[in-house]
Structure formats: C-alpha cells, structure tokens
Amino acid sequence: MAKFKLDEVDHQILDMLIDNTRTPFTDIAKRLLISAGTVHVRVKKMEDAGIIKGSSLTLDYEKLGYSFIAYVGVFLEKTHQTKFVLERLNQIPYITVAHITTGKFNIFCKVRARDTNHAKEIIFKIDDIEGVYRTETMISLEESINDKKRLMHTIFNEI
Amino acid sequence: MAKFKLDEVDHQILDMLIDNTRTPFTDIAKRLLISAGTVHVRVKKMEDAGIIKGSSLTLDYEKLGYSFIAYVGVFLEKTHQTKFVLERLNQIPYITVAHITTGKFNIFCKVRARDTNHAKEIIFKIDDIEGVYRTETMISLEESINDKKRLMHTIFNEI
C-alpha cells in the first residue's frame, strides 16, 4: 500500500483534530498561522484520499455500567469454518473487535461486559458456537496504554 | 459504577454523532424533530456527565504504510515489575494499546507495524526489556469485526 505524503501542516491539523474532532477550523488556522480556508481544503483532501476515514465519539463505557474488558482467543475445530463462526460472533454485540489470526488462536476477540458474571455468559456463548473447539480468556485488570497520537507522530517523522 | 440513564433522544443523538462527530446539530434536530438548542443541551449534559469522553479521528493506517497488526502476549519473570515493563513498552510508539491481564499473559498489547520485518524488530525490542521472560505473538490476518455501535444499541435497550 502506497504511503500518502503528509506535510507538517497536515500533521499539525491531524494532531489537533485527533484530540477533538470539533476543533473549529478557525482555531486551527490561528494556531498554525494559516487561513481557515486552507485548513478546510487540507482536511477535505485528506478525507478524499481516505487518510481520514471518519470520526467517532469516545464514550465512557464504565459510566454506562460496562467496566469489564476481556480478550478471548478462540480455537476452531480441525474442520473449521472461520466464516461461519465469525458470523455467529458478530451476533454477540459485546464482542467489539475480532481478528482472524495466525499463531496460537484462530480468532481473537475483545469483549466488553458488565461484570464477571456477564462475561462468563458471553464466553459460554462463544464456546457454544458450532465449530469452536475451546477458548482462552485473558481478563484486563487495567488498560495501561491507549495512545493513538504517538504512532501518528512517529509515522510523520519517518516520512 | 452507577449507570447513567439515557433516553431515546440521547440515544439517537449519540447514534448520529458516533458515525460522524461533525454532524451539525441542526441536522440532528431535523431528523429527531426537536430544536437544535435541545440537541446542544443534551450533548452538553452528556459531556458534563462524562458519558461522552471525547472524540477522535479514525485514520487509515494502511494508507500511511502501516498495514501490519499483531497482538503480543508478554510473560514476565517471577520477580516481575509490571510498572517498569509498562514504562518501557510505553516508549515503543508502535504499541498502541496495552492491558495488564490475568490469564495466560501478564501484559497484553496491540502492535501496529509497517510489515513483518518491522514487526519482528518491535517484538525483539519487547523481548529485550528487562523483566520480560518471553512473548507470544498473534498476527492479525484480517480485522473481521470492529463495531462500536452494536454495543451502544444493546446498552441502550437494556436501560
């Protein structure tokens, strides 16, 4: 996949928008000593190029009663039908992310639950899917790192 | 942690903002047949309550040359210093997420890299951290599920 070249101005714009997608373009313009029109054009260009895929809210799931996070590795049976199992997994809304992987597991997912009991229910549901041989659960005690900005800065400095 | 009560209107507002945080409040108002002022008040209330923690851009890392994703489980030595190792991990920008876990691993992280070689470098760096006994890598072949909306809908319907 080809690299898209971002210059320092693009980088600074992204930097401000990553923190808050509703940062007014006029604020960004003031900070970068450019015009708001330029900010607008730059953002549009990055959107058109697909570098900016979209924007999203970060909700506090703990405040909504969902403080339990676990990662679940799924082993499939020899005659496994990855697609079939993924479709079933996709019906469990508490599974927020799933990857097909090589290595220890065949499928690897992230689960958000209310508490231990709720997580148990979800994991049993996963175990019950046809084609799932067994699962292995890792419970998150603490999310210690979650930083999207550092990677972006590193990528920028490489270019 | 106490649940915060969201009504149908809050839910619909979140639903639209999760897809695009820059959706004009006037658009949301039109769709929900309420006034823009009401949307504004509701959003502010959810921000003040901390339900909405923030907003962020979704970048296409593949387009930026980072198409490799792996999950790395870290085993620490018996006399392990989790905090020390986390500090070292935090210095590697390609580690975008890390959790302290119970279960198979002591620490569990997500790695974003350019390619297999780059990933190898990063994993060797993790292996070299003092206190790390060994690591186990799961390479993502495909991100098959990544859906934040389904969970929100489910949470809402429970309340």
Next chain:
DNA sequence: GGTGAAACTTCTAATAA
C-alpha cells in the same frame, strides 16, 4: 499551492413557555 472576504450555515445562551 495559499489568501481574504463574502455568503451562508451552525452554534450557543438567554428568554419564554
């Protein structure tokens, strides 16, 4: 590429219901 200003749209807070 960028600017600056005009035209248009949206936000926000005060007031009223």
Next chain:
DNA sequence: TTATTAGAAGTTTCACC
C-alpha cells in the same frame, strides 16, 4: 424540559495572488 430567537462564531466558496 423544550422551543424560539438573535447575535456570535464557524464553514465554504471564489476571485485573485
């Protein structure tokens, strides 16, 4: 709690560098 309103603020376009 919600609606209305109006001035402030932000966005977007465009003629011109």
